[in-house]
Amino acid sequence: MDDALEDAAFLANSENRVAVLELLVEAPRSHDEIRDRIGASRVTTARILRELEARNWIARSGQECTATPTGEWVCDKFTRLGDEMEAERRLREPLQWLPSDLLTFDVRRLRDAELIVLEESDATAIIRRILEFRRSGDQIRGVTRVVAPVFIENDWKSTVHGNTHLDMVITPDVLDTIRTHSTSAKQLHEMLDETNVHVSVFEDIPISVGIVDSAVGIDLTDEQGVVKGGFVTEDQAVYEWAVDLFETCRDEARPVDPDEVTTDHSIGVNPARSRERDGPVS
Numbered sequence: 001m002d003d004a005l006e007d008a009a010f011l012a013n014s015e016n017r018v019a020v021l022e023l024l025v026e027a028p029r030s031h032d033e034i035r036d037r038i039g040a041s042r043v044t045t046a047r048i049l050r051e052l053e054a055r056n057w058i059a060r061s062g063q064e065c066t067a068t069p070t071g072e073w074v075c076d077k078f079t080r081l082g083d084e085m086e087a088e089r090r091l092r093e094p095l096q097w098l099p100s101d102l103l104t105f106d107v108r109r110l111r112d113a114e115l116i117v118l119e120e121s122d123a124t125a126i127i128r129r130i131l132e133f134r135r136s137g138d139q140i141r142g143v144t145r146v147v148a149p150v151f152i153e154n155d156w157k158s159t160v161h162g163n164t165h166l167d168m169v170i171t172p173d174v175l176d177t178i179r180t181h182s183t184s185a186k187q188l189h190e191m192l193d194e195t196n197v198h199v200s201v202f203e204d205i206p207i208s209v210g211i212v213d214s215a216v217g218i219d220l221t222d223e224q225g226v227v228k229g230g231f232v233t234e235d236q237a238v239y240e241w242a243v244d245l246f247e248t249c250r251d252e253a254r255p256v257d258p259d260e261v262t263t264d265h266s267i268g269v270n271p272a273r274s275r276e277r278d279g280p281v282s
Contacts, residue, residue, distance in 0.1 A: 137213030
């Protein structure tokens with residue numbers, strides 16, 4: 001095992017060695033062409049070629065160098081490892097914001113997901129992406145612990161004045177927040193009178209997840225409940241996980257009656273001071 005790690009480190013510690021091996025896997029090349037392509041000195045190029053040849057990863061005939069079958073094998077696996085480590089590095093911090101006990105799918109399923117990150121320079125960017133996500137299909141399902149008037153208004157337009165089917169499970173806190181905002185309360189009341197809208201309440205929603213047609217959006221929050229961003233993916237395993245979470249919560253939830261949403265005592269509130277912070281997929 002030590003020898004194998006030594007060979008892996010041999011490549012990992014030099015971008016030029018990897019570049020030379022990749023060039024020769026593509027096609028046979030001369031010493032001078034390799035030197036020009038990697039931008040190294042003649043001495044450095046010669047040394048790298050000797051080291052690769054000593055491991056039987058390349059073969060040389062005069063000035064021409066060619067990758068051997070074992071060299072092609074090593075290059076393929078090393079490149080794949082590099083790709084995997086690059087994907088892991090991209091997901092490393094975001095995955096810390098997902099409760100590990102909830103993830104019943106392989107986290108590698110998120111490697112190609114769109115990663116939405118809250119940007120300090122443009123705080124509204126994440127809101128725009130949420131709205132774009134929610135408008136991208138004809139059916140919206142999900143569970144949410146967060147709310148903002150702009151999202152209620154968006155859903156009101158797409159359901160009362162459109163043909164979108166909405167089926168959401170919300171927490172009691174979210175319902176209370178809507179009821180204390182006069183416009184949102186009025187809009188939700190009108191939505192609940194529509195046959196294409198179903199909203200229910202459940203206390204123990206562990207994470208905000210939205211499903212728009214076959215796409216899934218996952219809310220990312222830190223330990224203090226501050227929104228950090230979100231994932232959007234169409235991976236089948238993640239979709240099945242999201243549907244299972246939604247259906248489990250909905251089966252335990254109670255429907256919201258339109259009479260529960262009244263504007264008689266509603267007052268306008270600043271959405272930034274709502275009980276929960278805005279989330280990327282709710």
